[in-house]
Amino acid sequence: MPLLSVEGLGIDFGGLRAVNDVGFGVEPGEIVSVIGPNGAGKTTLFNMISGAYRPARGKVSLDGEAVTGMAPNQLAERGLSRTFQNLQIFQKMSVLENVMTGRHLKARGSLVADLFSTPASRRRTAEARTVASGLLARVGLDRAADQQASSLSYGALKRLEIARALALEPRILLLDEPAAGCNAVETEEIDHLIADVAKSGVAILLVEHDMKMVMRISSHIVVLDRGEKIAEGKPEKVSRDPKVIEAYLGVQEGSGHALG
Amino acid sequence: DIKIGSTVSETGPASSLGDPEAKTLRMLVDEINAAGGVLGEKIELVSYDDAGDPNKARTFATRLIEDDEVVAIVGGSTTATTMSIMQVVADAEIPFISLAGALEIVDPVQPWTFKTPHTDRMACGKIFENMKAGGLTKIGLISGSDGFGASMRKHCVDIAGDYGIEILADEIYGPTDADMTPQLTNLRSKEGVQAILNAGFGQGPAIVTRNYGQLGIKTPLYQSHGVASKAFIELAGPASNGVKIPGTAILIADQLSQDDPQYAVVTAYRKIYEEKAGSPASTFGGYAHDALRLLVDAINRAGAAEPQAIRDAIEQTKGFVGVTGAFNMSATDHLGLDLSAFRMLEIKDGNWVLLQ
Amino acid sequence: MRLSSKHLTLLILLAIVALAPLAFPSNFYYRIGALAFVNGLAVTGLVILIGFAGQVSLGHAGFAGIGAYTCALAPIYLGLHPALAMLLGTVISAGIAWLIGGPILRLKGYYLGVATLGFGILVSMVLANEVPITGGADGREVPELGLRAALKFIGIDLSNAQFWYAFTALFLLGGAWVASNLHDSAAGRALRALHDSEIAAGTVGVDVARYKLSAFVLSAVYASLSGSLLALMNKFITPDVAGFLHSVELVTMTVLGGAGSVPGAIAGATLLTLLPQALTALQAYEHMILGLIMMLVMIFMRDGLVPTLSRALRGRG
Amino acid sequence: MTELLQYLVSGTTVGAAYALVALGFTIIYNASDVVNFAQGEFVMLGGMVTFFAWQAGVPLPLAALLAIVAAAVIGVLLNKLAIERAGAAPVVSLIIITIGASIFLRGGAQLVFDKQLHRFPGFSGDEPMNVGGVTILPQGLWVVAVAVMVFVLLYVFFTRTLTGKAILATANNRVAAKLVGINTDYMMSLSFALSAAIGALAGILMTPISLTSYDLGVPFALKGFAAAMLGGMGVPVGALVGGLLLGLIEALTAGLVSSTYKDAVAFIVILVVLFWMPQGLFGRKSMERV
Amino acid sequence: MLSVENLRSRYGRIEVLHGVDLQVRSGEIVTVVGANGAGKTTLLRCISGVQPISGGNLVFKGEPLQGMPAHRRVALGLAQSPEGRQIFTSLSVEENLRLGAYLFADARVDTDMAEAFAMFPILREKRNLAAGGLSGGQQQMLAISRALMARPACLLLDEPSMGLAPILVAQIMDVIRNLKTLGVTVLLVEQNAYAALRIADRGYVMETGRVTMQGTAEELIADERIRAAYLGV
Ligand SMILES: Nc1ncnc2c1ncn2[C@@H]1O[C@H](COP(=O)(O)OP(=O)(O)OP(=O)(O)O)[C@@H](O)[C@H]1O
Ligand SMILES: Nc1ncnc2c1ncn2[C@@H]1O[C@H](COP(=O)(O)OP(=O)(O)OP(=O)(O)O)[C@@H](O)[C@H]1O
Ligand SMILES: CC(C)C[C@H](N)C(=O)O
Numbered sequence A: 001m002p003l004l005s006v007e008g009l010g011i012d013f014g015g016l017r018a019v020n021d022v023g024f025g026v027e028p029g030e031i032v033s034v035i036g037p038n039g040a041g042k043t044t045l046f047n048m049i050s051g052a053y054r055p056a057r058g059k060v061s062l063d064g065e066a067v068t069g070m071a072p073n074q075l076a077e078r079g080l081s082r083t084f085q086n087l088q089i090f091q092k093m094s095v096l097e098n099v100m101t102g103r104h105l106k107a108r109g110s111l112v113a114d115l116f117s118t119p120a121s122r123r124r125t126a127e128a129r130t131v132a133s134g135l136l137a138r139v140g141l142d143r144a145a146d147q148q149a150s151s152l153s154y155g156a157l158k159r160l161e162i163a164r165a166l167a168l169e170p171r172i173l174l175l176d177e178p179a180a181g182c183n184a185v186e187t188e189e190i191d192h193l194i195a196d197v198a199k200s201g202v203a204i205l206l207v208e209h210d211m212k213m214v215m216r217i218s219s220h221i222v223v224l225d226r227g228e229k230i231a232e233g234k235p236e237k238v239s240r241d242p243k244v245i246e247a248y249l250g251v252q253e254g255s256g257h258a259l260g
Numbered sequence B: 001d002i003k004i005g006s007t008v009s010e011t012g013p014a015s016s017l018g019d020p021e022a023k024t025l026r027m028l029v030d031e032i033n034a035a036g037g038v039l040g041e042k043i044e045l046v047s048y049d050d051a052g053d054p055n056k057a058r059t060f061a062t063r064l065i066e067d068d069e070v071v072a073i074v075g076g077s078t079t080a081t082t083m084s085i086m087q088v089v090a091d092a093e094i095p096f097i098s099l100a101g102a103l104e105i106v107d108p109v110q111p112w113t114f115k116t117p118h119t120d121r122m123a124c125g126k127i128f129e130n131m132k133a134g135g136l137t138k139i140g141l142i143s144g145s146d147g148f149g150a151s152m153r154k155h156c157v158d159i160a161g162d163y164g165i166e167i168l169a170d171e172i173y174g175p176t177d178a179d180m181t182p183q184l185t186n187l188r189s190k191e192g193v194q195a196i197l198n199a200g201f202g203q204g205p206a207i208v209t210r211n212y213g214q215l216g217i218k219t220p221l222y223q224s225h226g227v228a229s230k231a232f233i234e235l236a237g238p239a240s241n242g243v244k245i246p247g248t249a250i251l252i253a254d255q256l257s258q259d260d261p262q263y264a265v266v267t268a269y270r271k272i273y274e275e276k277a278g279s280p281a282s283t284f285g286g287y288a289h290d291a292l293r294l295l296v297d298a299i300n301r302a303g304a305a306e307p308q309a310i311r312d313a314i315e316q317t318k319g320f321v322g323v324t325g326a327f328n329m330s331a332t333d334h335l336g337l338d339l340s341a342f343r344m345l346e347i348k349d350g351n352w353v354l355l356q
Numbered sequence C: 001m002r003l004s005s006k007h008l009t010l011l012i013l014l015a016i017v018a019l020a021p022l023a024f025p026s027n028f029y030y031r032i033g034a035l036a037f038v039n040g041l042a043v044t045g046l047v048i049l050i051g052f053a054g055q056v057s058l059g060h061a062g063f064a065g066i067g068a069y070t071c072a073l074a075p076i077y078l079g080l081h082p083a084l085a086m087l088l089g090t091v092i093s094a095g096i097a098w099l100i101g102g103p104i105l106r107l108k109g110y111y112l113g114v115a116t117l118g119f120g121i122l123v124s125m126v127l128a129n130e131v132p133i134t135g136g137a138d139g140r141e142v143p144e145l146g147l148r149a150a151l152k153f154i155g156i157d158l159s160n161a162q163f164w165y166a167f168t169a170l171f172l173l174g175g176a177w178v179a180s181n182l183h184d185s186a187a188g189r190a191l192r193a194l195h196d197s198e199i200a201a202g203t204v205g206v207d208v209a210r211y212k213l214s215a216f217v218l219s220a221v222y223a224s225l226s227g228s229l230l231a232l233m234n235k236f237i238t239p240d241v242a243g244f245l246h247s248v249e250l251v252t253m254t255v256l257g258g259a260g261s262v263p264g265a266i267a268g269a270t271l272l273t274l275l276p277q278a279l280t281a282l283q284a285y286e287h288m289i290l291g292l293i294m295m296l297v298m299i300f301m302r303d304g305l306v307p308t309l310s311r312a313l314r315g316r317g
Numbered sequence D: 001m002t003e004l005l006q007y008l009v010s011g012t013t014v015g016a017a018y019a020l021v022a023l024g025f026t027i028i029y030n031a032s033d034v035v036n037f038a039q040g041e042f043v044m045l046g047g048m049v050t051f052f053a054w055q056a057g058v059p060l061p062l063a064a065l066l067a068i069v070a071a072a073v074i075g076v077l078l079n080k081l082a083i084e085r086a087g088a089a090p091v092v093s094l095i096i097i098t099i100g101a102s103i104f105l106r107g108g109a110q111l112v113f114d115k116q117l118h119r120f121p122g123f124s125g126d127e128p129m130n131v132g133g134v135t136i137l138p139q140g141l142w143v144v145a146v147a148v149m150v151f152v153l154l155y156v157f158f159t160r161t162l163t164g165k166a167i168l169a170t171a172n173n174r175v176a177a178k179l180v181g182i183n184t185d186y187m188m189s190l191s192f193a194l195s196a197a198i199g200a201l202a203g204i205l206m207t208p209i210s211l212t213s214y215d216l217g218v219p220f221a222l223k224g225f226a227a228a229m230l231g232g233m234g235v236p237v238g239a240l241v242g243g244l245l246l247g248l249i250e251a252l253t254a255g256l257v258s259s260t261y262k263d264a265v266a267f268i269v270i271l272v273v274l275f276w277m278p279q280g281l282f283g284r285k286s287m288e289r290v
Numbered sequence E: 001m002l003s004v005e006n007l008r009s010r011y012g013r014i015e016v017l018h019g020v021d022l023q024v025r026s027g028e029i030v031t032v033v034g035a036n037g038a039g040k041t042t043l044l045r046c047i048s049g050v051q052p053i054s055g056g057n058l059v060f061k062g063e064p065l066q067g068m069p070a071h072r073r074v075a076l077g078l079a080q081s082p083e084g085r086q087i088f089t090s091l092s093v094e095e096n097l098r099l100g101a102y103l104f105a106d107a108r109v110d111t112d113m114a115e116a117f118a119m120f121p122i123l124r125e126k127r128n129l130a131a132g133g134l135s136g137g138q139q140q141m142l143a144i145s146r147a148l149m150a151r152p153a154c155l156l157l158d159e160p161s162m163g164l165a166p167i168l169v170a171q172i173m174d175v176i177r178n179l180k181t182l183g184v185t186v187l188l189v190e191q192n193a194y195a196a197l198r199i200a201d202r203g204y205v206m207e208t209g210r211v212t213m214q215g216t217a218e219e220l221i222a223d224e225r226i227r228a229a230y231l232g233v
């Protein structure tokens, strides 16, 4: 049984079927990419899986447990973590604190202990700091650790979100356009990072428009169009699917971008 | 110099009381100093505006005592600020004359606190007397929810029975409410109500009176001494015709006969106030006038500007005629007024007239 | 090894509190100090709620009212010692905060503001209208705490003003210590996180509703203690303590000092406690100047006194 | 029955006044997300300036116009000298500036004018009309009519005019507004001028009914704010309905239930409404996707 | 057309542009590439006047821009599609577009809006929807269209391809090339450096607040250092 499994998921906004009857599964260590035209419903799908929206139809399960409509923090407790297409940074905290907060579930303890700064509370914070520093180094933001997060450039914030999501030590990680705002070289670094994380046994669900990246690292691709799943399979297969080319990839005349 | 302190509500919800009080204190001190001062010394008035906030009043009282080192305090425009100040003067043993209404200020008697206005309980009594005389025994009560209104309401309810008065309806309004029509509609439609009594000060009673007129209510309307100023008549407009209140001589200064014991003091105060402040004198300024005069009188008699001596001298005040009435203090009476100085007044053609 | 900025701040505070009396021209300043501390305590609670968690309350004076009136009433009706009444007040405040926090903390921004405003007004209305119990708008007396006499007995003889200065300072320093601890702890980060993005906070595992509620309850406890101390110190209390104007004053102090900053809370409270005293000399201009100063501080120190000044200092250093 | 109608008349009049104050809040809020705590002082200025001008011999309509202009000028000054200078300060800081401004204006009014209560005659006289036993004040009709008129104008302004949209854009995203060529400083000044003028208008209309004085702003602002929140902040129809509803609740509670707790009932209703509709009756849900 | 000389800018006390020089001639497409945090966005913000400058000169169409408020720069013909879209989330799609032409006559709005809808049909479909409800890529389309509504003489684009599906990236690049034929000058900041350089006339490379390299697009594409650092080939 896959770690994350989605069945018949759907939601409507007004009259619009933003997502309809989408299903797939993600195994530990796998990278499953969701691609599709703008407005296909990818982010909405993420929002339903991660508890930001309550699905109107269908079912999400984690490790066999039905988690449909659970609050984000309950999902986090079950090992699900995500980044956001529209950045959700803790602007007024330092860069390091952002990542430390990502480790909330490991760092939290009794409120009273925190109020009185007991040794246990300080130990938890120290541990979070160590882990967070390590993660910042991993995404190349260690030099900015003490800056206020709002002072980072767009690309840097994208990487900060990844570090924060990793701090949870997730079992399943949802990444919504992690490479947006990064140039080809920076994208490649993120590539490697994601691949590494997957290798450690984390299931990864990825939305990305950078086809080079998607083709390089996906184990499996799900294609959405107008809320429906129109194709699914291995990268090579999907990228040759005429439906996918028509709806999404376009006829590439050797563009440096899409298929490389 | 003799330092006298004051903290009154020059601003805030009770500024219609505190403003004339503060002005009165300043002009009287100037006048006294111009006339040579007290015991050969000038009076220095240190005055603060507590904005009607009891916590501030307490702070200013402390400041007057600890920092400014005054020998006595006049002030406390409202009962709540007065109560705060009382705590401080009791600890520091400094005489204090309050300008607020409630009975609780002088009952039980606190050694260091005195007051000049008639109590709210006396006002109720005076009004009920008049009602009874007119054969009005079933009334509707409407009061402001501020301290003055609530306290007077409580006392009126308390003593109504003593006068054979029955309160059939009891309505409340907020001190800054814009319209009291619903409450008055209820009083109007209450079967058997023969008169309406409004306890309150500030804009409330003016609006009540206007609404009373607009609703065409015919039962007599009584107001408290909280409206005892010319301004009330202006604000309430023609509907104020016929309104009765228990007031003091200052409102009918021009109708006093020359041989009225208060004639001299009232005329003098009215003249100086209206000259300097440019507006008609009110009973509230009168309270401050009496407080300061009482204090100066006591200092003169004590022969020394010492708190203890002043206190004792105030307590021995006898036959002191002020704007509010004749004061006869004693160890058990720190107000020293009786009902005789309270006069029932009625508004006729935009003027206060004495009711017989 | 760096002395953590938390400890440095607390040390500086302690030094100021201890040394300030040397400069007091008269006993009166102890009262001003004590008032600043009492306000500072409530404001520190608001720093947790507004500064950390980003939830605005326009009704926290309501909790101060509960704290104050419990101290006034519990000794009479329950025979409790005032110190225990203070404790009971915090328990009641915390309980009420917990009860109403659930539904109203789902509201955001001004909507939360008006809901808390309503709560504060309800409290002050009850205090003003239930005359037989509370004494009504004219207020009522509060029993003596009695600690000063006890101290005298063991040889520490303080004047009333000195005692309250020291006693309220202890509470303030304790409150500031706790709030600073919170700031740098997991719970504090959770609060600050949900301030910036509730959805992201939820995603990292923060139970947003629960943490908001904790901050609300905690700040209610601070406000309640502040009200209790005020009542015990003044030995007299009126419903004004719970009033809308007091609530707004507390929020103003919080923001003037610097909403997210614990020392800012104390600076803001001190500034707004001192200013009206300093401005009495200006007589009729007092209010205009007070308003003007508030505006100027916010124009030139947008993030509040302490954050702006400390940034300026660090920049030079 | 006549009693009930009388409560309704009273509630509608007072409610229309609340609605006017709430409508005043709407504009500055729509331009900046700031709830202007000095809004009540604009109401006060309307009443006070009119009174003193009228007393000095200026005919009442002219005095009222003068007051509206004066309030608008003060509103613009408040924006230019304070809000604009604070630049990109956080919204809470701007709110504190408006609190400071409210204290400043109140202090100024007691100095320039006085601390007394004042009143001038109603526009169509003070003679009440009796309609089937129900008393109606001509001035009450003025208040209601003007509130409805201001509502219609604002509704059209925000939904039909480009300037109205530009104001909304300014609050929604200041930087983006500048990037499309909106003079955001001007939009702010405009919104302060309009808000102040509407506030002053409320003060002028209400003075014959509820009197005016230097410190009358706070209670009006409080009720206007509550009304705006009840209806949904920033939406003209919300301000109108919220104001009328609040006035009616107060009057009906005072008349039928208990005058002691009429304000309490009003706030409880607000709490209940917000519980079911966290954005107020007509409030927009914020549209932020993640 | 647009000249930037020795431009300096800071956030608070920290200077992030340390003297940037850059020229855009009329009718040119000029692209700026650089790593995260190099200062590209800051540069565009300075040109548009939403970021204060602390030194240097900005001249547009012969007019110095220093001290000129942002809205007057738009009137002069400078429009920007900013990083992170910055659409008016609570206004409808149509209102967003209408405000794009805020300073300009109503007469041309309808045709321009029709053009925008023709370019991105999805925007027409959602014209009455609050823009905050759009998907990320749709918002990007809106931001670009909104900038075009001003019919700018010089268009500043900050990462226009971000979040767009491949098929649209190609389309956007075509649109930009098209603008050139209409005489519009374009200053393009792009992470998708390869695509950008392919349509650009010239390019600049920014590193930590400075211009470190410049040349024609062909030169830059051919440069080994650039290929290694930005093109990833
Ligand atoms: N809250 C909402 N209200 C109205 N419509 C919405 C809402 N959220 C999403 N939609 C619509 O649902 C559709 C799917 O949006 P979604 O953000 O999931 O697309 P996406 O696949 O992530 O696109 P992109 O690649 O551009 O990010 C879009 O047409 C969008 O307009
Ligand atoms: N609001 C801010 N406050 C402080 N520093 C900032 C702020 N915005 C940006 N910076 C800093 O300015 C520098 C330049 O940032 P800028 O956003 O211009 O970079 P960029 O080249 O656009 O990067 P990206 O490719 O990631 O968008 C970076 O070091 C960044 O950290
Ligand atoms: C009218 C006055 C007698 C009122 C009184 N000063 C009080 O408020 O207590």
Ligand SMILES: [Mg+2]
Pocket: A042, A043, A044, A085, E135, E136, E137
């Ligand atoms: Mg998306």
Ligand SMILES: [Mg+2]
Pocket: A153, A154, A155, E040, E041, E042, E083
């Ligand atoms: Mg950038």
